[in-house]
Amino acid sequence: MNFxxxxxxxYPVHSPIHSLDPRVKLIATxxxxxxxxxxxxxxxxxxxxxxxxGSIKIANVPIMFVMRGVRxxxxxxxxxxxxxxxxxxxxxxxxxxxxxxxxxxALQWAIQMSVRLIMLLISSSVLTLTTSPISLTGAIESLLGxxxxxxxxxxxxxxxxxxxxxxxxxxxxxxxxxTKAQMARGAGFDTGSISKRVKNLIPVLVPLFVSAFRxxxxxxxxxxxxxxxxxxxxxxxxxxxxTKADFVALCFIFLLTAVxxxx
Amino acid sequence: xTALDKxxxxxxxGSFVAILGQNGSGKSTLxxxxxxxxxxxxxxxxxxxxxxxxxxxxxxxRQSCGMVFQNPDNQIIATTVEEDIAFGLENLGIPSAQIRExxxxxxxxxxxxxxxxxTPGFLSGGQKQRIAIAGIIAMRPQCIVFDEPTAMLDPIxxxxxxxxxxxxxxxxxxxxxxxxxxxxxxxxxxVIVMNDGQIVMDDTPKNIFSQVDKIKSLGLDVPQITELxxxxxxxxxxxxxxxxxxEDMLLYLQKQKWNQEKPNQEKMFSLADSExxxxxxxKTAHISIQNLTHVYSEGTAFEKLxxxxxxxxxxxxxxxxxxxxxGSGKSTLIQHLNSLLKPSSGKIFLNNKDINEDKENLKSVRxxxxxxxxxxxxxLFETTVYKDVAFGPINMGFSGEELKKKVEKALELVALSPDxxxxxxxxLSGGQKRRAAIAGILAMEPEVLILDEPTAxxxxxxxxxxxxxxxxxxxxxxxxxxxxxxxxxxxxxxAEKIIVLxxxxxxxxxxxxxxxxxxxxxxxxGLAAPQIxxxxxxxxxxxxxxxxxIFTVPEAIEEILRRLE
Numbered sequence: 001m002n003f004x005x006x007x008x009x010x011y012p013v014h015s016p017i018h019s020l021d022p023r024v025k026l027i028a029t030x031x032x033x034x035x036x037x038x039x040x041x042x043x044x045x046x047x048x049x050x051x052x053x054g055s056i057k058i059a060n061v062p063i064m065f066v067m068r069g070v071r072x073x074x075x076x077x078x079x080x081x082x083x084x085x086x087x088x089x090x091x092x093x094x095x096x097x098x099x100x101x102x103x104x105x106a107l108q109w110a111i112q113m114s115v116r117l118i119m120l121l122i123s124s125s126v127l128t129l130t131t132s133p134i135s136l137t138g139a140i141e142s143l144l145g146x147x148x149x150x151x152x153x154x155x156x157x158x159x160x161x162x163x164x165x166x167x168x169x170x171x172x173x174x175x176x177x178x179t180k181a182q183m184a185r186g187a188g189f190d191t192g193s194i195s196k197r198v199k200n201l202i203p204v205l206v207p208l209f210v211s212a213f214r215x216x217x218x219x220x221x222x223x224x225x226x227x228x229x230x231x232x233x234x235x236x237x238x239x240x241x242x243t244k245a246d247f248v249a250l251c252f253i254f255l256l257t258a259v260x261x262x263x
Numbered sequence: 264x265t266a267l268d269k270x271x272x273x274x275x276x277g278s279f280v281a282i283l284g285q286n287g288s289g290k291s292t293l294x295x296x297x298x299x300x301x302x303x304x305x306x307x308x309x310x311x312x313x314x315x316x317x318x319x320x321x322x323x324x325r326q327s328c329g330m331v332f333q334n335p336d337n338q339i340i341a342t343t344v345e346e347d348i349a350f351g352l353e354n355l356g357i358p359s360a361q362i363r364e365x366x367x368x369x370x371x372x373x374x375x376x377x378x379x380x381x382t383p384g385f386l387s388g389g390q391k392q393r394i395a396i397a398g399i400i401a402m403r404p405q406c407i408v409f410d411e412p413t414a415m416l417d418p419i420x421x422x423x424x425x426x427x428x429x430x431x432x433x434x435x436x437x438x439x440x441x442x443x444x445x446x447x448x449x450x451x452x453x454v455i456v457m458n459d460g461q462i463v464m465d466d467t468p469k470n471i472f473s474q475v476d477k478i479k480s481l482g483l484d485v486p487q488i489t490e491l492x493x494x495x496x497x498x499x500x501x502x503x504x505x506x507x508x509x510e511d512m513l514l515y516l517q518k519q520k521w522n523q524e525k526p527n528q529e530k531m532f533s534l535a536d537s538e539x540x541x542x543x544x545x546k547t548a549h550i551s552i553q554n555l556t557h558v559y560s561e562g563t564a565f566e567k568l569x570x571x572x573x574x575x576x577x578x579x580x581x582x583x584x585x586x587x588x589x590g591s592g593k594s595t596l597i598q599h600l601n602s603l604l605k606p607s608s609g610k611i612f613l614n615n616k617d618i619n620e621d622k623e624n625l626k627s628v629r630x631x632x633x634x635x636x637x638x639x640x641x642x643l644f645e646t647t648v649y650k651d652v653a654f655g656p657i658n659m660g661f662s663g664e665e666l667k668k669k670v671e672k673a674l675e676l677v678a679l680s681p682d683x684x685x686x687x688x689x690x691l692s693g694g695q696k697r698r699a700a701i702a703g704i705l706a707m708e709p710e711v712l713i714l715d716e717p718t719a720x721x722x723x724x725x726x727x728x729x730x731x732x733x734x735x736x737x738x739x740x741x742x743x744x745x746x747x748x749x750x751x752x753x754x755x756x757x758a759e760k761i762i763v764l765x766x767x768x769x770x771x772x773x774x775x776x777x778x779x780x781x782x783x784x785x786x787x788x789g790l791a792a793p794q795i796x797x798x799x800x801x802x803x804x805x806x807x808x809x810x811x812x813i814f815t816v817p818e819a820i821e822e823i824l825r826r827l828e
């Protein structure tokens with residue numbers, strides 16, 4: 001109750017990027033990642049980086065928040081960098097000692113991969129920082145809309161994602177409460193062998209599942225009472241609509257793609 | 264199982280009807296028939312002229328008769344307030360342009376303007392419940408059924424929801440309110456009482472509640488004021504038996520011949536004095552909290568000061584009530600007492616020993632300070648009641664005969680009969696589940712028992728039983744008991760000392776007499792004094808001489824009898 005858990009990392013400020021259509025942002029991000037993997041020269045990466053940091057500037061999000069995603073995966077990035085440096089093929093030997101050989105090509109490759117990875121993380125952070133999880137869900141539903149024609153349960157999947165987004169914080173809070181209640185009865189969670197520890201979780205997991213089912217039951221009833229009947233004749237308050245800004249944004253990302261492809 | 268048996272009733276358009284009854288009397292089942300969530304096994308339900316069992320009418324019926332449920336968390340679907348309110352409208356296929364307008368109007372009706380973009384998770388229980396109501400109002404129903412909408416709320420939240428309901432009533436919407444709070448039912452035009460799936464009473468609130476004995480025999484309660492009138496009548500005072508409100512009682516008493524003799528009561532020390540007054544010497548205190556400060560998420564953007572420089576000493580064997588509104592720090596405070604939370608600064612002593620001093624001590628602290636959480640039945644997990652209660656003592660290392668003795672004693676203390684011991688805890692009734700969960704703590708034989716809102720969500724009979732058992736337990740074991748509650752009536756009934764928390768600080772401490780004589784101040788910080796305190800205040804303001812330190816019905820009867828002679 002005293003610490004609120006929010007899912008995702010939406011950063012609620014107003015900016016031209018925030019107000020873009022989530023579909024455009026999703027497409028642009030995917031497009032950006034593709035471009036990231038097409039690029040190969042330093043100049044190309046410089047252009048891409050300029051584009052990326054330009055969008056962060058426009059998005060009005062503190063750089064600290066953007067870097068958070070990178071920081072979380074810092075060890076993985078460092079690890080892949082070391083692996084690439086050591087084991088990627090190359091000919092121009094830079095350093096050689098014991099059984100280790102570091103080549104120029106391997107080092108270049110390692111740096112390139114790290115830059116790609118970091119920019120990939122940053123670009124997806126920009127997406128999640130400027131787009132609430134719920135509008136992202138809406139974007140996915142809308143983009144996958146054509147698949148409804150072949151009876152794919154697109155609406156149902158989107159609804160499930162929405163409900164999951166809504167209830168994960170509630171269930172985490174609940175888990176915290178149950179854990180504390182069992183600790184008050186002398187339960188310990190961090191001692192013993194692995195099988196013992198798994199067994200220790202039963203007093204938390206059983207009540208948690210019971211509660212999740214009860215909530216699901218009540219929620220279904222509440223949705224019924226509010227006339228929910230699936231995707232039948234349903235409208236949306238926030239109908240997704242492309243605006244001029246969206247076209248401008250798409251033009252920019254296509255321009256970037258074109259530049260990278262031509263250079 | 265027959266949940267409802269030959270119900271015949273009509274509800275007029277625009278009326279305000281309250282439905283009362285113990286848990287399991289069929290209230291909710293009945294309510295779910297009003298909007299085709301359930302269909303009758305036999306018989307017919309007509310809503311606005313439509314037969315609910317006709318599948319073609321289902322959506323029309325649900326649109327014209329909305330329903331608000333008990334748990335605010337479990338009826339909010341979306342991740343922003345406005346999206347949630349729009350949910351019903353979207354289902355009805357209302358054009359986008361009109362939805363927003365209706366959403367804003369609904370927000371205004373429940374007094375939540377400006378919260379449209381909020382995340383429901385960050386709102387209080389009362390606010391969430393008002394959002395749920397707005398979600399129904401937006402669909403423009405002619406009737407709204409409320410199924411215990413205030414059961415999980417604190418006094419502030421409850422007042423907000425009730426005021427929203429009053430707005431709806433004044434707008435001519437039919438309101439059907441299921442509740443366990445009699446003060447809410449007295450505002451209705453008509454009260455229906457259910458028992459065993461049947462309607463046993465159906466009349467105006469005055470005619471219903473004046474039958475005090477019958478209401479009590481049905482496991483229900485009457486407003487304190489009505490109980491007071493009933494008590495006076497019992498002593499051959501000619502008071503009207505259908506008095507429901509404080510105002511009515513004041514009017515009646517003002518017309519009587521009143522003995523204006525100065526009240527003979529000890530001088531009370533002012534709250535300014537009592538603030539610094541410690542209950543007991545630090546050395547002999549059972550629990551001593553010294554300079555306790557707790558900060559959540561220290562050093563992050565979410566940093567929050569939850570407790571600030573708390574100093575409390577609790578005497579061995581005493582019964583202490585802790586009151587405060589949601590977010591005042593009550594839960595944070597009690598979780599420090601068995602070391603579930605560690606102080607950011609300050610110390611907690613149990614029997615003069617710092618509980619956080621050595622880590623080995625932890626298990627023994629948790630055994631000696633038993634903490635019963637809010638809705639403790641939500642932590643039941645074993646296959647039988649017996650096994651569940653044994654969980655604590657087994658963790659403490661007990662086995663064999665000793666374990667058996669402890670478990671059986673605990674189950675006896677909460678009055679769960681032996682035939683229930685081998686049943687699954689999930690098959691018990693609501694009140695029984697709660698008692699089984701409390702037994703799970705008692706089985707560890709703690710010397711301090713802390714109960715967080717032990718009566719929340721129970722019906723009047725369940726509330727009474729739990730409180731009675733806590734009282735008996737205190738007298739039998741002479742344990743130190745700490746009762747956390749926002750029900751002032753509960754605290755008034757049992758506690759010897761009261762601690763009032765506000766914004767993470769101790770606001771007042773004192774005996775119930777001292778604390779409750781400040782009804783107005785309590786109200787200002789979002790708490791309410793027992794109804795009787797308000798009556799006494801009202802009498803004083805009318806210039807009638809009366810003891811000002813009265814807060815229970817029996818005391819009030821005694822004092823008023825003396826004044827009327």
